[in-house]
Amino acid sequence: MHGRPRPPTGKPEDPEKKKASQKRLALFSRLCNVVLERRAAKRYDAESITLAAKLLEQNPEVYTVWNYRREALAGTFKGDQGPEEATKAIQFELKLTETALRKNPKSYATWHHRKWLVDQGLVPLDKELQLLTKLQELDPRNFHAWRYRRIVTAKAGIPPEQEEHYTMSLINANFSDYSAWHARTVLLPQIHAADSGPLKDQGSAQQEVMPSSVIERELDLVEQATFTDPSDQSAWIYHRWLLSQALQRYQEAEPQTQSTAYQELCDLLKREIGRCEGLLEAEADRRNCKWPILTMARLLELRDSLHAQQGAGDSKLDGPGERKERLKELYKELIEIDPLRKGYYQDALAGNARVLVQPGR
Amino acid sequence: MTRVPESRRELLIDKHADYIYNYGQTKDSFEFYATEHFRMSGVYWGLTAMHLLGKQHMMDTAAITDWVLSCQHANGGFGGSERHDPHLLYTLSAVQILALCGALNRINKEQVTQYVRSLQQPDGSFAGDDWGEIDTRFSYCALSCCKLLGQAQAIDVKAAASYVASCQNIDGGFGCTPGNESHAGQVFTCVAALAIADSLHLLDKDLTSWWLCERQTESGGLNGRPEKLQDVCYSWWCLSALSILGRLSWIDQEALACFILNCQDENRGGISDRPEDMVDVFHTFFGIAGLSLMGRCNLEAIDPVYALPETTTRQLLGK
Numbered sequence: 001m002h003g004r005p006r007p008p009t010g011k012p013e014d015p016e017k018k019k020a021s022q023k024r025l026a027l028f029s030r031l032c033n034v035v036l037e038r039r040a041a042k043r044y045d046a047e048s049i050t051l052a053a054k055l056l057e058q059n060p061e062v063y064t065v066w067n068y069r070r071e072a073l074a075g076t077f078k079g080d081q082g083p084e085e086a087t088k089a090i091q092f093e094l095k096l097t098e099t100a101l102r103k104n105p106k107s108y109a110t111w112h113h114r115k116w117l118v119d120q121g122l123v124p125l126d127k128e129l130q131l132l133t134k135l136q137e138l139d140p141r142n143f144h145a146w147r148y149r150r151i152v153t154a155k156a157g158i159p160p161e162q163e164e165h166y167t168m169s170l171i172n173a174n175f176s177d178y179s180a181w182h183a184r185t186v187l188l189p190q191i192h193a194a195d196s197g198p199l200k201d202q203g204s205a206q207q208e209v210m211p212s213s214v215i216e217r218e219l220d221l222v223e224q225a226t227f228t229d230p231s232d233q234s235a236w237i238y239h240r241w242l243l244s245q246a247l248q249r250y251q252e253a254e255p256q257t258q259s260t261a262y263q264e265l266c267d268l269l270k271r272e273i274g275r276c277e278g279l280l281e282a283e284a285d286r287r288n289c290k291w292p293i294l295t296m297a298r299l300l301e302l303r304d305s306l307h308a309q310q311g312a313g314d315s316k317l318d319g320p321g322e323r324k325e326r327l328k329e330l331y332k333e334l335i336e337i338d339p340l341r342k343g344y345y346q347d348a349l350a351g352n353a354r355v356l357v358q359p360g361r
Numbered sequence: 362m363t364r365v366p367e368s369r370r371e372l373l374i375d376k377h378a379d380y381i382y383n384y385g386q387t388k389d390s391f392e393f394y395a396t397e398h399f400r401m402s403g404v405y406w407g408l409t410a411m412h413l414l415g416k417q418h419m420m421d422t423a424a425i426t427d428w429v430l431s432c433q434h435a436n437g438g439f440g441g442s443e444r445h446d447p448h449l450l451y452t453l454s455a456v457q458i459l460a461l462c463g464a465l466n467r468i469n470k471e472q473v474t475q476y477v478r479s480l481q482q483p484d485g486s487f488a489g490d491d492w493g494e495i496d497t498r499f500s501y502c503a504l505s506c507c508k509l510l511g512q513a514q515a516i517d518v519k520a521a522a523s524y525v526a527s528c529q530n531i532d533g534g535f536g537c538t539p540g541n542e543s544h545a546g547q548v549f550t551c552v553a554a555l556a557i558a559d560s561l562h563l564l565d566k567d568l569t570s571w572w573l574c575e576r577q578t579e580s581g582g583l584n585g586r587p588e589k590l591q592d593v594c595y596s597w598w599c600l601s602a603l604s605i606l607g608r609l610s611w612i613d614q615e616a617l618a619c620f621i622l623n624c625q626d627e628n629r630g631g632i633s634d635r636p637e638d639m640v641d642v643f644h645t646f647f648g649i650a651g652l653s654l655m656g657r658c659n660l661e662a663i664d665p666v667y668a669l670p671e672t673t674t675r676q677l678l679g680k
């Protein structure tokens with residue numbers, strides 16, 4: 001149960017309300033009893049199935065009753081009663097699931113029933129996308145809707161580029177839409193992988209690395225978002241991913257392109273450090289600066305370990321002692337402005353928490 | 362961090378025990394019917410909470426055992442209650458309850474594992490039931506169930522682990538299937554599943570733990586995803602995963618304990634999702650379990666992987 005306020009104590013219950021809730025209980029318990037009895041008796045007649053629908057409209061998570069409907073409808077969908085009956089039945093199920101989802105947009109059982117309908121091959125997929133877009137406008141973070149969207153777009157053969165545009169429009173409307181940023185981490189590697197084909201339902205964490213032009217374009221997008229609100233974590237978590245992609249590019253470079261890749265990464269780090277510095281200068285209130293400070297610390301650590309690995313310290317930069325001091329300062333400040341995560345910052349400073357993949361690991 | 366009122370500074374053990382006891386007794390409420398399809402999990406939450414509170418003697422374990430057995434189907438799986446279809450979610454809850462009641466000898470273990478095995482897919486994932494919904498939650502149910510029954514060899518543990526690992530996202534969290542957004546509930550099921558499968562090396566521990574510790578909000582409570590509200594149930598989902606990964610120190614435990622205590626209903630007993638909301642058994646269990654994981658309030662210790670009292674898992678698994 002979520003977000004329902006506690007009733008006040010000490011007040012006797014309003015007799016009118018009590019009567020109403022007793023009536024509601026009597027009706028509901030009778031409906032439950034009738035539907036579950038008929039389900040046990042495997043009664044698939046029209047009246048029974050209508051009662052089942054009534055129950056699901058009120059309580060969409062009762063998985064057994066969705067099972068009941070699927071058993072009852074399997075024959076109709078196979079065409080046992082002709083194509084018209086099948087279409088009619090599909091229309092009814094689509095409406096019923098839509099009603100149920102409006103009642104409970106997080107009902108696992110209802111989303112699964114909807115997927116089952118799509119699997120029967122009788123559902124127009126463009127309509128599904130329209131419904132999804134409507135539901136996702138009501139709650140852009142609903143992960144059930146996102147999951148279903150991935151299933152439908154894959155089935156409909158929608159190119160990943162089109163979905164990428166959709167995520168871009170969501171981010172432009174709201175930089176804090178973490179679900180949309182997440183969707184990009186799945187879509188972009190699909191688009192830019194060597195053999196980009198039609199959209200896959202099963203994106204994976206084991207990713208191919210993207211070309212540097214894409215990484216840089218995305219870093220620019222992050223800059224826009226973080227400049228608007230430097231304390232918004234969505235874009236910063238995405239930023240960490242982009243850095244790990246850039247690092248992976250360098251690590252996977254062929255021996256003959258090693259030095260170019262090294263230079264590329266150094267330039268990128270330099271630019272991102274500069275951007276963090278810019279944000280820190282622009283923001284007067286240090287309490288809003290957790291993310292640029294943390295990112296700065298990670299960038300510096302990465303640059304230092306990269307230099308150490310190359311065995312060529314840049315003489316223009318600070319010595320190791322000064323660098324260590326600078327990191328210490330950054331983490332000290334993080335502990336001050338974000339004391340909840342003190343334990344993590346302490347481990348990170350001691351080198352015991354490696355969140356940005358380290359070279360040579 | 363908000364100040365906790367005097368009346369909520371301690372864990373109100375007796376009030377919570379009475380609340381849970383009464384939850385099992387009231388059969389003429391709307392809630393009783395509305396939650397019938399997942400009562401098996403409700404009983405598991407209540408009974409485990411009672412064990413953690415040291416009040417298990419208030420529960421009629423013989424009657425509970427008989428009721429659980431009455432929910433088993435011919436295929437070996439258990440339903441959410443007598444009138445509901447078998448499902449992996451409730452099969453795990455049933456096995457957990459029977460483990461708590463010391464009654465695992467009352468079921469045919471091979472028959473139950475046969476049911477679990479029948480739901481494993483060629484890619485290692487598990488369907489929740491014969492209707493084919495795939496979700497990493499079900500991978501956890503399958504692994505935990507078989508392990509508690511001493512039948513891990515009955516399923517392809519390696520394939521199960523590699524499927525779970527394929528659901529890790531770039532932020533370190535896990536989704537319900539590959540490519541889906543990370544969610545703290547899912548992170549618990551995936552981390553615990555990998556722990557049972559002895560495959561924690563498949564995940565990036567620091568990255569996962571960092572994403573988890575970022576779930577703590579100014580209130581001291583934890584949320585389930587970025588930019589979402591804190592909620593007591595994540596005291597279990599996030600905390601158990603951090604505990605399995607050995608990184609409990611990455612959050613402010615004192616602040617979290619205060620948040621949980623402040624969600625108590627000092628009049629009726631029970632714990633809610635957020636302060637001043639209506640309590641339920643689910644949040645009461647997860648609040649108590651979170652406090653137990655942090656070693657607070659003199660509670661029985663809970664096992665972060667199996668979500669059962671340590672005394673129970675030690676007996677069963679000898680760990």
Ligand SMILES: [Zn+2]
Nearest residue numbers: 592593594634
């Ligand atoms: Zn909750």
